[in-house]
Amino acid sequence: xxxxxxxxxxxxxxxxxxxxxxxxxxxxxxxxxxxxxxxxxxxxxxxxxxxxxxxxxxxxxxxxxxx
Amino acid sequence: xxxxxxxxxxxxxxxxxxxxxxxxxxxxxxxxxxxxxxxxxxxxxxxxxxxxxxxxxxxxxxxxxxxxxxxxxxxxxxxxxxxxxxxxxxxxxxxxxxxxxxxxxxxxxxxxxxxxxxxxxxxxxxxxxxxxxxxxxxxxxxxxxxxxxxxxxxxxxxxxxxxxxxxxxxxxxxxxxxxxxxxxxxxxxxxxxxxxxxxxxxxxxxxxxxxxxxxxxxxxxxxxxxxxxxxxxxxxxxxxxxxxx
Numbered sequence: 001x002x003x004x005x006x007x008x009x010x011x012x013x014x015x016x017x018x019x020x021x022x023x024x025x026x027x028x029x030x031x032x033x034x035x036x037x038x039x040x041x042x043x044x045x046x047x048x049x050x051x052x053x054x055x056x057x058x059x060x061x062x063x064x065x066x067x
Numbered sequence: 068x069x070x071x072x073x074x075x076x077x078x079x080x081x082x083x084x085x086x087x088x089x090x091x092x093x094x095x096x097x098x099x100x101x102x103x104x105x106x107x108x109x110x111x112x113x114x115x116x117x118x119x120x121x122x123x124x125x126x127x128x129x130x131x132x133x134x135x136x137x138x139x140x141x142x143x144x145x146x147x148x149x150x151x152x153x154x155x156x157x158x159x160x161x162x163x164x165x166x167x168x169x170x171x172x173x174x175x176x177x178x179x180x181x182x183x184x185x186x187x188x189x190x191x192x193x194x195x196x197x198x199x200x201x202x203x204x205x206x207x208x209x210x211x212x213x214x215x216x217x218x219x220x221x222x223x224x225x226x227x228x229x230x231x232x233x234x235x236x237x238x239x240x241x242x243x244x245x246x247x248x249x250x251x252x253x254x255x256x257x258x259x260x261x262x263x264x265x266x267x268x269x270x271x272x273x274x275x276x277x278x279x280x281x282x283x284x285x286x287x288x289x290x291x292x293x294x295x296x297x298x299x300x301x302x303x304x305x306x307x308x309x310x311x312x
Contacts, residue, residue, distance in 0.1 A: 015132045028148075048148075048149060049116055050116070050117045
């Protein structure tokens with residue numbers, strides 16, 4: 001189905017978060033995590049320290065164990 | 068994983084032929100080993116931080132979750148922390164943004180412009196709309212040749228009061244942007260306003276799309292460059308600052 005409309009996407013398909021999103025403080029910023037059956041999963045990292053992005057603990061998709 | 072990072076770090080220091088010149092970093096690493104049993108990898112010549120401004124700059128209203136956003140409540144404390152932390156020597160700001168909320172963008176831009184630490188910005192992909200003040204806020208700005216910047220007048224979406232005051236409010240907001248950009252770059256306020264109101268570039272809209280080269284030619288951005296140029300410039304600024312101190 002192709003829907004041609006000027007109505008914003010979110011008004012037609014309301015967003016239903018299936019998992020709880022949380023923000024947790026880490027050393028140089030914070031991580032966005034979601035809590036599911038498999039544990040606390042890292043969704044996104046917010047940090048200004050470039051090397052944090054090479055840190056396996058904060059890799060999106062990994063299970064967050066705290067720092 | 069730990070070993071890989073360690074090797075990488077050694078390679079880095081060998082290439083530069085330089086020892087880590089900040090004793091604070093080593094102390095940091097020791098602390099980290101004690102706390103978490105690993106070390107933050109890949110230190111360069113100087114300890115710099117990197118701020119990425121991506122997607123849409125979010126204002127006072129939370130954007131729908133499918134939008135990629137840069138939130139000011141995330142960025143503002145980070146900037147304060149960077150300015151305050153004595154071990155951080157510089158900041159590189161990487162932009163790929165469509166723009167967004169004027170006041171949130173100006174707040175972040177003013178903070179960056181007010182920092183004493185060396186700051187360098189690099190526009191990649193796009194630095195549109197309110198991304199322009201953010202790009203010029205750093206002490207030195209770079210743009211990739213393939214990147215573009217859209218300059219257009221301020222507008223509002225949603226329900227607004229249909230009174231003359233609304234128009235004058237928007238006009239004043241626009242003046243603030245023009246003043247900030249002309250104060251922090253080599254473009255004149257008149258020229259920036261001309262670019263905002265130019266016709267024939269955007270489909271049924273006014274404004275200008277500048278590619279990397281044009282942004283430099285207009286004096287908006289300091290020079291064409293890429294990651295290595297921006298990092299090199301940041302290192303130079305850090306070293307120059309140290310000599311003067």
